[in-house]
Amino acid sequence: MRHLTLIGIGTGHPDHLTRGAVGALQRASTILIPRKGTSKEDLAGVRRALVDEVVSGPVRVVEFDLPVRDEAIADYRERVDRWHAAIAAVWAQAAGGAERVAMLVWGDPSLYDSTLRIAQRMRPVPEIEVIPGITALQALTAAHAVPLNGVGEPVVITTGRQLRSRGWPPGADRVAVMLDAGGAFSAIPAEDVTIWWGANLGLPSQALDSGPLAVAGPRILATRAALRAAHGWVMDVYLLARV
Ligand SMILES: C[S@@+](CC[C@H](N)C(=O)[O-])C[C@H]1O[C@@H](n2cnc3c(N)ncnc32)[C@H](O)[C@@H]1O
Numbered sequence: 493m494r495h496l497t498l499i500g501i502g503t504g505h506p507d508h509l510t511r512g513a514v515g516a517l518q519r520a521s522t523i524l525i526p527r528k529g530t531s532k533e534d535l536a537g538v539r540r541a542l543v544d545e546v547v548s549g550p551v552r553v554v555e556f557d558l559p560v561r562d563e564a565i566a567d568y569r570e571r572v573d574r575w576h577a578a579i580a581a582v583w584a585q586a587a588g589g590a591e592r593v594a595m596l597v598w599g600d601p602s603l604y605d606s607t608l609r610i611a612q613r614m615r616p617v618p619e620i621e622v623i624p625g626i627t628a629l630q631a632l633t634a635a636h637a638v639p640l641n642g643v644g645e646p647v648v649i650t651t652g653r654q655l656r657s658r659g660w661p662p663g664a665d666r667v668a669v670m671l672d673a674g675g676a677f678s679a680i681p682a683e684d685v686t687i688w689w690g691a692n693l694g695l696p697s698q699a700l701d702s703g704p705l706a707v708a709g710p711r712i713l714a715t716r717a718a719l720r721a722a723h724g725w726v727m728d729v730y731l732l733a734r735v
Pocket residue numbers: 503597598599600601602603604605626627628629669670671672690691692693694695727728729
């Protein structure tokens with residue numbers, strides 16, 4: 493693989509595809525689509541549907557199974573490092589000798605996504621082109637018509653794991669949370685905190701909720717559990733603000 497185009501596809505809703513992404517998809521000759529195990533199979537389906545919708549010329553679409561992370565490796569960084577090496581090897585195999593390859597990336601490749609890091613593990617390292625995409629955070633703030641930052645304040649984005657283990661980031665008036673395995677907001681004092689929450693944004697199963705954390709929090713946990721029960725997975729993102 494000599495050239496790799498990473499195409500940010502937004503949330504999967506066709507309205508979130510930029511013209512740049514459409515052009516890159518139409519120019520691609522080989523497109524790789526990862527499958528993340530059966531429970532996320534319909535996410536691979538969303539990617540396939542996007543390709544079908546915008547690409548009319550000849551294109552080779554290759555689906556591949558993402559290697560599973562070895563949870564037996566105790567050290568988190570080492571676990572991730574070995575996983576990335578395994579993924580890079582699978583990409584090379586899936587490309588099957590193609591020199592120019594495009595890959596669809598959820599949201600934007602710069603935000604909580606390892607595709608750029610994995611690409612650096614390939615040998616030789618391919619020339620990389622990034623087509624920016626609309627992030628889940630932008631889809632969230634747009635859906636609620638709410639600003640991401642307070643006036644003149646920094647933007648703080650963290651993970652559910654960090655919110656649980658470290659609490660509210662010092663000095664921040666707002667904090668956006670991604671990659672939450674479930675209800676990390678329950679680990680912080682709810683008093684005077686407002687939440688804007690969104691799950692499966694841009695997909696037919698999209699759910700939104702907002703309000704004082706003490707009141708909206710339990711409702712959100714119930715909606716989240718219902719979505720997981722219905723689909724086998726749920727992706728959510730939220731913004732918390734101290735008032
Ligand atoms: C691996 S990160 C990928 C983020 C992506 N690169 C982006 O720019 O939005 C996955 C996390 O993004 C958020 N996410 C991605 N897509 C989402 C969606 N459609 N609805 C809600 N949250 C989403 C969730 O917090 C999920 O745990």
